Each structure stands twice: as C-alpha cells, then as structure tokens.
Amino acid sequence: MGASIDERKPMVSGFGYASHSSSGIGSAHFRGRGRSHAPFKTWIWRHWPLLMVGSFGAFYLIHRLSHMGSSTSAPKVTSQSAQQLRSDSSRVQNGKVRLSDLIGASIHLSEVAAHEITDVKFGGKEATEVKGKTDEGVDEPVTLADARSNSVFVNGLRELFPGISILSEETDPDLEEVGISAINGVELTHDPWLDLKDILITVDPLDATKEFTENLLHFVTTMVCVVHKGKPIAGIINEPFVKDEAAVWGVALDKATEGADLRVSHGLQPSTEDTVAGADKVVISRSHTGSGADVVSEYLPGKQPVFAGGSGYKALRVLEGDANAYVHVTKIKSWDVCAADAVVHAAGGKFTNLKGERLVYEKDDPLISGGIIAAADSKMHAWYVEKLAPFLSSHGDKQRI
Template sequence: MALACDQSMMPTTEAILAVLRRLVWESADILRAYARSEQPPFGYPPALSVDNGGEGPVSAADLAVNQHLLDGFRSNFPDAPWALLSEETAAEQLTAGVPLDAEWLWILDPLDGTKDFLQGTGEYAVHLALVHHQRPVLGVVLQPEREEVWFGLVDEQKAWCETRDGTQRPAQLSSRAQRSDLVLVASRNHRDERLERLLEALALGDTKAIGSVGGKVATILRGETDVYISLSGRSAPKDWDMAAPEAVLLAAGGAFSHADGEPLLYNDGDVRQAGCLIASNGKAQAELCELARACLAEIDPGFAV
C-alpha cells in the first residue's frame, strides 16, 4: 500500500489499521444504541424527539459518530500529513469549485443509509476512505448490524472482512460473467424511469434490493451480487458515498467507473459523483459500460455519463 510516501510523519499501514479497528467497532456500538433508543456509550447524549426539541435519532447518531471519528483521528494521529473531510463538516469546509489543499485526504460518512437506519432494516453503514491525489488507496465499510467491517488496500490488491473478534475472511467475488447471469444490487428508494429503462436494456439476471452504497458493494464482495449502477437524477451521490466502497471493491479485484470508463475522482472541487457509475465484479465491466453508454444516448441524449 502506497502510504509510505516521502512525508516522514505518515503513519504506517499497521498503525492506521489498528486505530481504524477500534474506531469502527466503537462507532458500531454508538449507532446500534441510537437505533435501539438506548443510552449511547462514550458520553454521547440520547436522541431527543423533534417534539422535545431534538433532531431525532438519525441526526443524533450521525453527529455522535462524526465527532467520535474525527476526535479519534486527531488524537491518535496529531501530526499525520492528511486532512479530514466528512459529510457533516463539508458545508463549512468546502468552497464550490475549489478542492481542499490536501495531497492525502480522509473522506468520512458517519451514517450511510439514513432511511434504512430509520426504517430498522439494519442496512446502514459507516464509510472511511483515504484518498491520495484524488484516488482512493484505503477503504473501510462498517456494517454495524451484521457485525462486519470490510477493509481494502488498493495498491496491495487486498480486501477482507473482519468480525469483532478479529476473525478475517477474504473478499470472494463471484465468477459470473454472462450478462443474463449477473445479479444486480439496487436501491429501494432511488429508482426512476431512466434507470428502469437502462436496466431493461442491460437485461441482467436477478435483482436484490439493499440499502446503503456500502451495503450494496458488500454484497458484491461476498459474491452474492455482481453489479451496482448509480444513475444521477435530481441529485447525485457524493464523495463520501462512493470513496470507501470503491476502494474496497477495487482492492478485491472488482471494477468501479463511469460508463465511459473514466475513473471516479475525489476532492476535485465538486463533491457530487454525477453521471452513470457502474460497479461490478469486473467480469463484464467493459461490456456493461459500452451498453450503458449506448442506451443512455437514446434514453437521455446529452446526459454526461
């Protein structure tokens, strides 16, 4: 993993992973407490209902995990040569069109899948990604309700899942390669007519509905599904939605790109990850991208994939 740059204050990969393991399991405990209306650990306040002057369990959980992660990074790595960006701090940190002045940048999403968190499906996640020169080199996707965390080291092409007791198992992408055999993982909440038409044209096999981008990509990592497609509509996913899942999938040998084959870029002055983004087990990525481009040219001429 290319963390050993010439910046002498860069922590070792082993030191980073050790801190990440502790922080993600602590974050899991915080989120699970809020999800169950229990007293959160580490001194975080219980969620108050909107009627009682609070902002509800999602905001309370989001803010608590955000603070826990940021405080954890700062206390454990006070001299590290990186910047920290989270979904919760983006509004105050970012200026439209201006990237952060950071060669190395952590991009954090303390709670991905807020609707699933509220609905009690358990399909929410925490994302952490280390980005170097606009591309992810390390990714972490925590699924608290599954008691699993995925790690990915892109340069080492190594991705694995850990449980709380430290048990590890490698990612295992499926061998499915024929389009008609590929299993799509899709959102319950973000579907529109263009996406439905695109999926019809791609003629994939089965479909599985899962919340959270991290949760979707984890199903690809487990070999349960093969393809995830994000098609921007009125809004687009953001850097913190995509960076960590992409890193882990690439580290496992999968593929994640725009439909024109271009890579996703992070910290480029626009946090939106707009266009048609395709993640897969890699076996049919080129074919899927080519067909998606052709279909979208008919479905939505001028759409920037």
C-alpha cells in the same frame, strides 16, 4: 500581538538595570542598594506598583513564547484543527503518516462508532431530523447516531493525525477527546509513508440513514476511505448490526503513485447461496433510484433490479456473490462511494463511472457525476459499460449524471 510583547520587554529588563529617574532611584542608587543598607521592606512598599506591572509583563511574555511553537503550516481541516496539534497520540512524523496506521486507526474508530450507533438505536434515542431532500425529492434524515458516529471518526482522526484533511457527510462536530491510547496496526507487504498534505480521509459515519430510521438495519454501514492524490487506496466498511463480523477493509496501491502494486482484501464473507443465484441480479438504490429500475430492464438484458440501501452494503453484496453488479445512474457524493470503490478494487473488481473511468475524489468537490458501475469481475464490468453506453449518450443530461 507582537507590538504588545515588545512594549513589555523594556519593563521586564529595566527593572534590574535601567534608570528610573521619575521614581527618584537612579541606576547607581539601585545597584548600590546593598552598601547603603536601605530598608528592603520600605523599598518594596514604595515600588510595589512597578513590581506588579513588571511581574505581569514577564508572565505574559513567557506565556506567549511558550505557545509560539504550536503554530504549524500543516493542512487545516477546520477551525478546531489548531487545537489538535498538541495531541499526545499523534502518529504524524515529519509531515508524513504511515498507511498501516491510517487503516488501523480507521478500523478501531469503526468499532467505536458502531457501538455509538447501536447504543442510539437500541436506546430509542434517534432524535431524527430532516436535513434536506435528494435530487429525486426524497427526504434525507439525520439522527443522533449520525452525529455521535461522526464525532468519533472526525475527532479520533484529528487526535491521531493532527492536521489531516477530512471530508465527512455530516457537519463539523464539537471538539471532543476520543481518548485513543493505542491502535492495532495492520501488516502490509508494502507500507508507505505518505505526505500528510497528499492525504484526504472521506467519512460516511452512517450510510443508509433512511433505512436506519425504518429499522432496515442490515443495510447500515460506516465507511472510511484513505485517498492519496485523488485516488482511493484503502477502504474500511463496517456493518454495526451484523453480529460477530469484523470490518471489511482493502488496500489498492499502484507502483506509479505509491511505489508498489498491492491488492489486499480482508473480511469478505462468501455468499451462503449458490453464486449462480446472484448472476442475474443488479443492486440499485432504493432511495436514490432515479430511473435505475427502468435502466436495468431496458438496457441490461437478463438482469433483474434489486433495491437496496447504502452503497457500502451494495458493494459488499457484489463482492460476496449475492449480486452481479451495482449500478447507479444519478449523482452521488464522495463519502457515499469512496470506501466501496477502494474495497472493490482491492478485491480485484472494478468500480467506475458509466463510461468505465476511475473516479477522482477531491476535498473541494464532493459531487461524483457520471453514474456508477461496480462489478467483481473485469469482463462483466466491461459488459455493463458496453450495454449502458446507449443510455449514457441519450439520457445522461436528463438523468443529471
């Protein structure tokens, strides 16, 4: 494209100053046009092709120069991200973004996405398809609600944070304007400005899709997680079908990477039951079970498996006292657990693999291996790590964890 612009420059500048001997009008003749009183209309008529070419050349040059400023070295999420860079709603400043803006935007988008999800369900417009099978051979459905929610989150994040890296369970949506004019920020005692290049946002636009199609709507959540250099530092979990409940969100920062130690959780609801009732319960997946039920029975004395859908739902049950722990013994994807990980740690709990190690979240490798243990109490978490060590050493490879 640069060569074509250069070719037009002589044409634009030459119209007023260069000699065009082939036309019979030299530079001296052209500059003396006023003194000779040559008929202006006649001159225009004779040279209209030159005028047309010059005008189009000038227009093209101006158009190209006006768009050169839209190029940027910001991280590119998808082929559509370049179109996002001209967003009037951008919260990015000098390549940095404020944590409270990321959280506030995610809460707002969760509410918009929840409306889309409930609209699809109550309007009977699910349009369910099967996108594949789990490792356990269970169909993985996807619905119109997944697609609509995904479009809200991905396009909304692009609109507010141009160039940000996004890892979503669903495919890249068509570019649409969400139309966010303002977001309600959240107040944090430590609110760092983070380099955009160090941020990854994971999105599960509809967790527990299988349960959604089976009308087990209490399992359904949406989940957004803010990852900084591989570590989840903020999570937002929303329950679209739980009335009058705001999104649950939490922040977990540490001094080494974010400049301050901070644990903040918001929106958790105490269990309406006696918390002792959940002391012997371990929630496991009802659709990605593997040998989860047998593992609980064999390796966790005194505990009973409770089947539930959605990682977000299971994490909330642990934090609200309805279950003692959440255990998962097969592979799982980043978007399924990242927000739950952040919220559990923000509330003072532990969320690790079966070895007790923190999980790392990477854009290019969404698969989480090694299983999951989540507990609200660090001592109980250590008990689960100890009890599950024999299972991990003898069955790990067989369970593909």
